[in-house]
Amino acid sequence: xxxxxxxxxxxxxxxxxxxxxxxxxxxxxxxxxxxxxxxxxxxxxxxxxxxxxxxxxxxxxxxxxxxxxxxxxxxxxxxxxxxxxxxxxxxxxxxxxxxxxxxxxxxxxxxxxxxxxxxxxxxxxxxxxxxxxxxxxxxxxxxxxxxxxxxxxxxxxxxxxxxxxxxxxxxxxxxxxxxxxxxxxxxxxxxxxxxxxxx
Numbered sequence: 001x002x003x004x005x006x007x008x009x010x011x012x013x014x015x016x017x018x019x020x021x022x023x024x025x026x027x028x029x030x031x032x033x034x035x036x037x038x039x040x041x042x043x044x045x046x047x048x049x050x051x052x053x054x055x056x057x058x059x060x061x062x063x064x065x066x067x068x069x070x071x072x073x074x075x076x077x078x079x080x081x082x083x084x085x086x087x088x089x090x091x092x093x094x095x096x097x098x099x100x101x102x103x104x105x106x107x108x109x110x111x112x113x114x115x116x117x118x119x120x121x122x123x124x125x126x127x128x129x130x131x132x133x134x135x136x137x138x139x140x141x142x143x144x145x146x147x148x149x150x151x152x153x154x155x156x157x158x159x160x161x162x163x164x165x166x167x168x169x170x171x172x173x174x175x176x177x178x179x180x181x182x183x184x185x186x187x188x189x190x191x192x193x194x195x196x197x198x199x
Contacts, residue, residue: 001077002056010050013043016150019143021051022159022198027137032100033163035137036125038188039109041145047156048107048139049078057107058099092124093131100132110184126166126180130173135163138184140191159195161187 013019027033035057037048049057056079063082066072081095096106108125129136143149143156164187166180 002079003054005078006050006053009046010053013046013050013150013156016144017153017155019047019051019156019158020198022157022195024051024160026160026162027052027055028135028163030103032103032105032132032134033137034096034100034106034108034125034129034132034134035139036108036110036184037139037158038141038192040141041149043144043146043150043156044141044158045109047141047143047158051158052105055105057105058096059107060096060109093128096128097131100128100134123177123181126177126184129164130166130177130180133167135165136180136184137161137163138187138191140188140195142192142195157195157198159191159198161191 027035035048035052037044039045045059049059058079058081060083061075061080063084065075065080066082083092099106106128108128110125125136138161139158140161141156141158143158144152144154164180164183166176168176168179171179
């Protein structure tokens with residue numbers, strides 16, 4: 001189902017302007033990792049999934065979406081799993097931890113709409129990668145964010161950064177999480193600046 005729908009989505013998005021991808025060679029060729037991408041609409045979710053093909057992404061999605069019966073079933077077929085953004089607890093780590101243990105790719109969009117949500121999700125991306133002993137790949141997307149903007153046929157852009165390994169001999173686990181959360185924030189800023197300059 002994932003591959004079939006992704007092929008259809010790729011065809012539609014390509015017709016609306018396509019995408020320019022930078023630094024895709026930085027993505028691990030195999031093995032598990034967390035990809036943390038900026039988030040400004042729903043189109044970036046589609047483009048990130050298409051860009052990583054043939055690898056499949058298992059997305060974190062807010063639990064409210066799964067209460068809509070048809071939408072929830074559809075999201076599950078697309079490898080999405082629910083997360084409670086307002087009350088994230090230890091259970092939120094179980095599903096991504098199992099996926100990473102099986103060598104899968106977990107996708108997280110840390111740029112939430114609220115300041116506290118942004119902080120929690122960035123920390124979550126780092127925590128999940130730390131527990132799974134896998135790298136975090138920062139990614140920045142610039143382009144259409146909704147259906148109206150897609151119809152302007154403007155090419156989207158996405159850039160990947162160097163893998164971040166959440167470990168340091170000079171820090172305990174909490175210190176490492178705090179440190180690499182700030183590193184991830186800085187990587188987002190740097191990559192966005194680079195992407196703005198690129199044609």
